[in-house]
Every structure is written in C-alpha cells, then in structure tokens.
Amino acid sequence: MTFKTQALAVGLLAMLSMPAAAQSFASPEGTWEIEMGDSRYRVELCGDGTQLCGTLIWLGNGADSPENLPYLNTLMIDHAPQISPNQWKGDLHIYGQSAAGTITQNSDNSISLEGCAFMVICKTYQMYRIGG
Structure with missing residues (x-):
C-alpha cells in the first residue's frame, strides 16, 4: 500500500468514526398517532421549554374500550427532560403502566418510543405525525 493510499484510508476511517452532526427536525409539537392507529397524542414542549409532554387525546379502532377510556x-x-438533540428520557405512562422510556425524534414526522419495565422487558413503538 502506498503512502497516498494509506493516508486516504486513514482519512476515510476518521470521517466514518466521527459522530454525525445532530440533525435539526421540525418541532416535535403536534398531533401524533401510534403505529397501530388506535391512539393519538398531543405532544408539546413543556416545563422549561425543553422537556417533552404527551397527552392521550383520542382512542379508536378497538382501543376505545371501557378499560382504556379513563x-x-x-x-x-x-x-421528560431532553438528553440530547431530538431525544428525551423519562417515564412513560401507558394505560396505567409506567416504564422508563426514551423518546427519539427520527425525522420531522417520526418518533420512536422505547419503554422498559424493570429494565428487562422493553418495547419500541413508532409514532407518526398527523395533520399539518
């Protein structure tokens, strides 16, 4: 391998190992629907303006049962406090159950929710922006 080839390889490896710059997405504020299409949430920045809050605002497609309506x-x-650009960490409360969670905005119109109960049982859900 020539010196020029070695230098090119080292430069390429250095570029690949650099963390990607944080992407700037549209605000997470808005109305979001869970991937199953049975619940919608109003998401807004709250607290000091960097924390994330999400309120269950609609149930349908079978989720509007008497046990879920409360x-x-x-x-x-x-x-949930922001831990990095486009990411928040806090407790998720889903139908009476609580789990430690991470909320990641993946794009202008996509959010991932990962919740872990007892730090062992984990589940990830996708939410998609609806409306303008």
Missing part, C-alpha cells in the same frame, strides 16, 4: 386526556409522557 386514560383519555392523561399524560403519557410527563415532563
């Missing part, structure tokens, strides 16, 4: 208009994401 959770309508309650916080699912309650003042």
